[in-house]
Each structure stands twice: as structure tokens, then as C-alpha cells.
Amino acid sequence: GIQVEQSPPDLILQEGANSTLRCNFSDSVNNLQWFHQNPWGQLINLFYIPSGTKQNGRLSATTVATERYSLLYISSSQTTDSGVYFCAPLVGNQFYFGTGTSLTVIP
Amino acid sequence: EAGVVQSPRYKIIEKKQPVAFWCNPISGHNTLYWYLQNLGQGPELLIRYENEEAVDDSQLPKDRFSAERLKGVDSTLKIQPAELGDSAVYLCASSLDSYSYNEQFFGPGTRLTVL
Numbered sequence: 001g002i003q004v005e006q007s008p009p010d011l012i013l014q015e016g017a018n019s020t021l022r023c024n025f026s027d028s029v030n031n032l033q034w035f036h037q038n039p040w041g042q043l044i045n046l047f048y049i050p051s052g053t054k055q056n057g058r059l060s061a062t063t064v065a066t067e068r069y070s071l072l073y074i075s076s077s078q079t080t081d082s083g084v085y086f087c088a089p090l091v092g093n094q095f096y097f098g099t100g101t102s103l104t105v106i107p
Numbered sequence: 108e109a110g111v112v113q114s115p116r117y118k119i120i121e122k123k124q125p126v127a128f129w130c131n132p133i134s135g136h137n138t139l140y141w142y143l144q145n146l147g148q149g150p151e152l153l154i155r156y157e158n159e160e161a162v163d164d165s166q167l168p169k170d171r172f173s174a175e176r177l178k179g180v181d182s183t184l185k186i187q188p189a190e191l192g193d194s195a196v197y198l199c200a201s202s203l204d205s206y207s208y209n210e211q212f213f214g215p216g217t218r219l220t221v222l
Contacts, residue, residue, distance in 0.1 A: 043150075043200075093162075
């Protein structure tokens with residue numbers, strides 16, 4: 001199956017800082033989702049993005065399917081951004097999750 | 108609009124006991140997924156339903172795991188008998204379908220501890 005690599009695995013930020021999370025995948029994909037898993041374990045949808053760039057408030061995502069990667073940008077980070085960020089590329093009818101980037105935002 | 112509902116949220120059992128998890132997807136969503144999430148890992152697909160049909164159960168350990176979605180709405184995942192290694196979070200997700208409208212939405216999960 002597809003290999004999904006996320007980097008960095010861990011990230012600690014001061015509140016207000018910006019960051020970029022990366023998702024590399026080894027195969028052609030039909031679509032891709034980004035999720036935030038909060039400290040209570042709930043997976044929250046961030047972006048549904050097969051290609052191009054989308055923005056939602058302080059977050060934006062870019063997927064370059066031809067080069068097999070996606071990026072998640074977080075600007076002006078807040079403590080509530082803490083948690084684990086997962087990308088999940090879609091191959092066929094199945095989503096494959098990476099191991100995530102664990103983000104801690106300190107006040 | 109209500110999200111994906113799962114119950115129970117937490118379950119503690121002794122090994123060799125049976126356990127069942129219940130999921131009610133978002134209304135109108137035809138596709139339902141069960142995932143397993145181990146600590147420090149991303150979710151892994153166990154089974155995918157299109158309406159009441161299990162269309163992908165290749166990763167479901169069928170010797171002890173079973174699932175059903177009898178009326179194409181809610182679903183139950185069962186483990187019998189449970190083993191220590193089954194301790195994990197079991198996540199349910201749904202989407203309109205698994206083709207053009209396949210954005211997934213997740214429930215809060217059931218955290219299983221097997222003693």
C-alpha cells in the first residue's frame with residue numbers, strides 16, 4: 001500500500017509563531033484530507049483538498065498531487081492548536097493515515 | 108446536524124470477554140468506516156460499508172472480529188474473545204459515499220482497555 005510520511009514528528013511552538021507541516025506520499029492519490037486530533041481524541045476535519053490551495057482562517061493547505069506532497073500552514077498559533085495533525089491521502093476508495101505531527105503550543 | 112455518534116466512550120474488560128461498539132453515522136451518509144487507532148499511530152481501516160454491504164473487510168481479523176450494518180444505518184463492531192493486544196481506540200467515520208463525496212467525518216471513538 002501507499003507510504004505516508006509526515007514531518008516533523010514533533011513540534012513545539014511559542015504562541016503566535018507560524019509553522020508548516022508536511023505530508024509526503026508514495027503513490028498517486030485521488031484526494032487528501034487533513035485532520036486535527038485534539039487532546040480528547042476527536043478527529044476534526046481541517047481540509048479536503050485533492051489539489052491546489054485552500055484557506056480557512058489561520059490555517060491553509062496546499063496539495064501538489066503531481067509531486068506527491070501536501071503542506072499545512074498554521075499562522076499565529078494558539079494553545080488550542082495543540083494536538084496531533086494527520087494527513088490522509090485517498091487511494092482508490094481507501095484513506096491511508098500517516099503517523100502524524102504532534103504539535104504543542106506553549107503560552 | 109448531529110455528528111457521528113459512538114458508544115460507549117470507554118470500556119474496560121478482562122481478556123477473553125466479548126465486547127461490542129456501536130456507531131450511528133451522520134444522517135444520509137451511505138458509507139461507514141471502522142478504524143483502529145493504536146497509541147502514537149494514525150487510524151487504520153478495519154472495514155468499510157456501502158449501505159449494508161461490507162465492501163472492504165480485508166483488514167478485519169475475522170477470527171475474533173465481526174461487524175454488521177443490517178439496515179444500512181447504524182453499525183456494530185464486536186470482538187470475541189478480546190485479547191490484551193486489542194486495547195486501542197476504535198473509531199467510526201462516515202461519508203456521503205466513497206466515490207465523489209467521500210469526505211470523512213469521525214466520531215469521538217471508543218477507548219478499549221483489555222486487562
